[in-house]
Amino acid sequence: xxxxxxxxxxxxxxxxxxxxxxxxxxxxxxxxxxxxxxxxxxxxxxxxxxxxxxxxxxxxxxxxxxxxxxxxxxxxxxxxxxxxxxxxxxxxxxxxxxxxxxxxxxxxxxxxxxxxxxxxxxxxxxxxxxxxxxxxxxxxxxxxxxxxxxxxxxxxxxxxxxxxxxxxxxxxxxxxxxxxxxxxxxxxxxxxxxxxxxxxxxxxxxxxxxxxxxxxxxxxxxxxxxxxxxxxxxxxxxxxxxxxxxxxxxxxxxxxxxxxxxxxxxxxxxxxxxxxxxxxxxxxxxxxxxxxxxxxxxxxxxxxxxxxxxxxxxxxxxxxxxxxxxxxxxxxxxxxxxxxxxxxxxxxxxxxxxxxxxxxxxxxxxxxxxxxxxxxxxxxxxxxxxxxxxxxxxxxxxxxxxxxxxxxxxxxxxxxxxxxxxxxxxxxxxxxxxxxxxxxxxxxxxxxxxxxxxxxxxxxxxxxxxxxxxxxxxxxxxxxxxxxxxxxxxxxxxxxxxxxxxxxxxxxxxxxxxxxxxxxxxxxxxxxxxxxxxxxxxxxxxxxxxxxxxxxxxxxxxxxxxxxxxxxxxxxxxxxxxxxxxxxxxxxxxxxxxxxxxxxxxxxxxxxxxxxxxxxxxxxxxxxxxxxxxxxxxxxxxxxxxxxxxxxxxxxxxxxxxxxxxxxxxxxxxxxxxxxxxxxxxxxxxxxxxxxxxxxxxxxxxxxxxxxxxxxxxxxxxxxxxxxxxxxxxxxxxxxxxxxxxxxxxxxxxxxxxxxxxxxxxxxxxxxxxxxxxxxxxxxxxxxxxxxxxxxxxxxxxxxxxxxxxxxxxxxxxxxxx
DNA sequence: GAACTTGCTGAATTG
DNA sequence: CAGCAAGTTC
Numbered sequence: 001x002x003x004x005x006x007x008x009x010x011x012x013x014x015x016x017x018x019x020x021x022x023x024x025x026x027x028x029x030x031x032x033x034x035x036x037x038x039x040x041x042x043x044x045x046x047x048x049x050x051x052x053x054x055x056x057x058x059x060x061x062x063x064x065x066x067x068x069x070x071x072x073x074x075x076x077x078x079x080x081x082x083x084x085x086x087x088x089x090x091x092x093x094x095x096x097x098x099x100x101x102x103x104x105x106x107x108x109x110x111x112x113x114x115x116x117x118x119x120x121x122x123x124x125x126x127x128x129x130x131x132x133x134x135x136x137x138x139x140x141x142x143x144x145x146x147x148x149x150x151x152x153x154x155x156x157x158x159x160x161x162x163x164x165x166x167x168x169x170x171x172x173x174x175x176x177x178x179x180x181x182x183x184x185x186x187x188x189x190x191x192x193x194x195x196x197x198x199x200x201x202x203x204x205x206x207x208x209x210x211x212x213x214x215x216x217x218x219x220x221x222x223x224x225x226x227x228x229x230x231x232x233x234x235x236x237x238x239x240x241x242x243x244x245x246x247x248x249x250x251x252x253x254x255x256x257x258x259x260x261x262x263x264x265x266x267x268x269x270x271x272x273x274x275x276x277x278x279x280x281x282x283x284x285x286x287x288x289x290x291x292x293x294x295x296x297x298x299x300x301x302x303x304x305x306x307x308x309x310x311x312x313x314x315x316x317x318x319x320x321x322x323x324x325x326x327x328x329x330x331x332x333x334x335x336x337x338x339x340x341x342x343x344x345x346x347x348x349x350x351x352x353x354x355x356x357x358x359x360x361x362x363x364x365x366x367x368x369x370x371x372x373x374x375x376x377x378x379x380x381x382x383x384x385x386x387x388x389x390x391x392x393x394x395x396x397x398x399x400x401x402x403x404x405x406x407x408x409x410x411x412x413x414x415x416x417x418x419x420x421x422x423x424x425x426x427x428x429x430x431x432x433x434x435x436x437x438x439x440x441x442x443x444x445x446x447x448x449x450x451x452x453x454x455x456x457x458x459x460x461x462x463x464x465x466x467x468x469x470x471x472x473x474x475x476x477x478x479x480x481x482x483x484x485x486x487x488x489x490x491x492x493x494x495x496x497x498x499x500x501x502x503x504x505x506x507x508x509x510x511x512x513x514x515x516x517x518x519x520x521x522x523x524x525x526x527x528x529x530x531x532x533x534x535x536x537x538x539x540x541x542x543x544x545x546x547x548x549x550x551x552x553x554x555x556x557x558x559x560x561x562x563x564x565x566x567x568x569x570x571x572x573x574x575x576x577x578x579x580x581x582x583x584x585x586x587x588x589x590x591x592x593x594x595x596x597x598x599x600x601x602x603x604x605x606x607x608x609x610x611x612x613x614x615x616x617x618x619x620x621x622x623x624x625x626x627x628x629x630x631x632x633x634x635x636x637x638x639x640x641x642x643x644x645x646x647x648x649x650x651x652x653x654x655x656x657x658x659x660x661x662x663x664x665x666x667x668x669x670x671x672x673x674x675x676x677x678x679x680x681x682x683x684x685x686x687x688x689x690x691x692x693x694x695x696x697x698x699x700x701x702x703x704x705x706x707x708x709x710x711x712x713x714x715x716x717x718x719x720x721x722x723x724x725x726x727x728x729x730x731x732x733x734x735x736x737x738x739x740x741x742x743x744x745x746x747x748x749x750x751x752x753x754x755x756x757x758x759x760x761x762x763x764x765x766x767x768x769x770x771x772x773x774x775x776x777x778x779x780x781x782x783x784x785x786x787x788x789x790x791x792x793x794x795x796x797x798x799x800x801x802x803x804x805x806x807x808x809x810x811x812x813x814x815x816x817x818x
Numbered sequence: 819g820a821a822c823t824t825g826c827t828g829a830a831t832t833g
Numbered sequence: 834c835a836g837c838a839a840g841t842t843c
Binding site for chain 2: 060061062089090091092117118137140142194197258259261262359360361362382416419421422423424425426458562563564580581582583604605606607616620642643
């Protein structure tokens with residue numbers, strides 16, 4: 001059984017076989033990270049006699065968990081083992097623990113709590129804002145919810161948030177009030193949001209020693225994947241779970257930390273050895289995935305991060321093809337290029353799998369269309385997943401309601417879906433009642449029906465109808481619950497019961513039929529309704545998987561629908577996969593297209609103002625590039641529609657950070673790259689000197705510690721020219737203007753690119769067009785990159801050497817012509 | 819009360 | 834260009 005060790009290199013083998021105690025595996029991209037975890041699990045079971053149920057492996061995504069499960073199963077196939085190791089996502093693990101033990105927390109939650117997903121929490125936030133008499137236009141539910149979530153992730157509760165908010169500003173104080181009401185209502189509804197899943201679990205383990213003890217005994221070996229992305233709460237969870245045994249093995253790569261915005265704390269991995277003093281550290285630095293060229297390209301980019309420790313990732317793979325670069329006119333032509341290239345590759349290698357990686361989900365649509373036109377089978381990961389479809393969520397809401405009619409969010413969602421004559425007036429009345437008596441919406445309905453005076457007979461009838469529907473469904477749930485006690489001992493089960501072979505899917509069917517949902521769709525008679533019906537059929541199919549678990553299965557099924565956010569299980573045999581760079585983490589493809597490499601898109605505009613945000617973007621680009629095994633294409637478009645408006649877009653700075661000698665230009669006509677090359681030789685700098693590091697860091701060895709944020713560079717870190725550098729931008733504009741003048745340049749569309757929208761209305765004397773120099777009192781001399789808006793709101797983006805690009809309101813910036 | 823129309827504002831990444 | 838909310842009409 002040790003034969004599987006022979007497939008590993010010495011470092012991997014050590015990581016797999018090393019004994020108990022804390023272990024940190026620093027695994028570069030493509031170094032066989034998942035493989036090592038899977039092997040370690042198998043090794044623990046097969047060679048060290050660890051009981052599988054004592055092993056817990058935690059991942060971030062369902063996809064990763066799935067993959068891990070598959071690999072482990074393959075490795076331990078044929079062994080006589082009674083149980084399987086638990087491989088789950090953080091959230092999945094928490095649900096599991098809470099479903100069992102939350103009541104011991106004595107905080108008023110019951111084991112049948114509901115999970116609110118993003119959609120639910122935003123609704124709840126909106127309700128809270130309104131009920132506090134605030135304006136949900138000034139305080140948009142979405143942004144308030146994300147502020148709340150960020151606070152919860154920092155470990156702040158409503159009270160401490162409020163205490164601090166007081167000193168900040170009015171807006172913050174308002175959010176604090178919403179926060180409080182939001183929490184109150186979650187609690188009243190016996191509901192937990194995603195953050196609560198972690199928070200409550202940590203609290204449970206912290207406050208209830210018996211429970212902590214039990215899980216410490218149960219999970220004697222804990223393995224964590226993508227450790228660089230853990231946040232404070234997850235760290236807390238890990239520490240509590242390993243308190244006793246200290247058998248904690250984490251795997252991660254600081255260069256692939258891309259979830260800071262979600263509270264991920266990179267110091268978790270950087271300080272692992274401080275947190276677990278007896279920790280051993282193993283580095284995996286040989287890359288098995290990519291060609292030398294791809295690796296060099298990715299390294300060339302990630303090198304520009306300052307908050308980083310140099311790492312020696314290497315490969316024995318051949319240099320391979322050059323990286324191909326394409327400059328497209330717009331998003332459509334970009335997608336056409338990609339589809340065309342995929343076809344070309346498939347012609348010579350029909351088995352090749354391709355991935356198209358973009359920064360934002362909204363980019364997917366164009367590619368989807370291009371694939372369809374090209375007749376390429378594709379699938380999309382992320383974006384609107386199956387479980388986010390309206391009709392699917394409606395049916396789930398009915399099921400939730402059947403299990404817990406006091407779930408007000410679910411109730412509000414479906415009380416009049418399909419339309420059954422419960423209108424605004426009636427709903428308002430229910431709301432009033434709810435508030436007056438401090439009861440749930442469900443109770444308010446009974447109350448109003450009994451009252452008779454407050455509503456018209458017609459409204460009362462409609463409410464009674466709704467009540468009947470939910471009750472009927474609840475009754476079915478109860479029936480099945482009593483006849484199919486999932487999880488009960490087998491003997492008990494075998495006697496007297498008319499067991500349904502398909503309890504869960506039957507309930508889903510009932511929720512579709514008995515609520516009038518199906519009829520409403522059928523009578524619509526449209527293609528859209530047709531599609532929805534198909535989706536619901538699909539939902540029933542999905543439920544079948546849970547039938548064998550009996551009644552417990554319904555709970556699991558509903559949990560699953562909340563926790564499976566990405567369209568998991570992208571079929572590996574489909575030739576093309578479209579997804580965000582984030583979703584691609586952990587995957588690999590022979591052929592990769594990294595698209596939309598434009599300033600403001602990738603790196604995303606929201607990150608431009610903050611240096612460490614840019615660094616995270618760069619890591620994201622690094623993740624994307626290192627997904628490629630053999631062929632990598634990088635593309636960008638010259639213009640793109642944003643908000644339905646066509647805007648000129650500049651090449652991403654990341655393009656300029658790529659070692660240009662590795663790149664082959666396959667654009668039609670002159671491109672940014674030919675410009676970049678031209679300027680390069682013009683300056684007569686030696687190719688190798690271009691990205692020279694004056695590195696204070698690369699020599700410092702392989703300590704994966706951050707060199708402190710104090711890295712105030714006297715200048716920028718490298719001496720080469722970046723896209724941002726004043727000279728290169730200047731040259732770029734010169735080139736562009738020259739190009740535009742030439743009669744052979746592409747007709748009409750190109751005229752807009754150099755200066756987006758010269759506004760005819762405000763020929764202000766203070767207008768600084770792109771390409772001109774300005775002087776700022778604080779930042780000094782800079783070059784105008786872009787100009788947008790008009791009149792009072794004219795904003796200019798100016799690049800100041802040493803400070804980076806700043807967006808300024810022209811009117812207030814006090815700029816002078818230089 | 820429901821269906822339709824207009825008008826407005828606002829998208830990053832995920833479990 | 835969306836998705837949503839308020840306004841309008843039947």
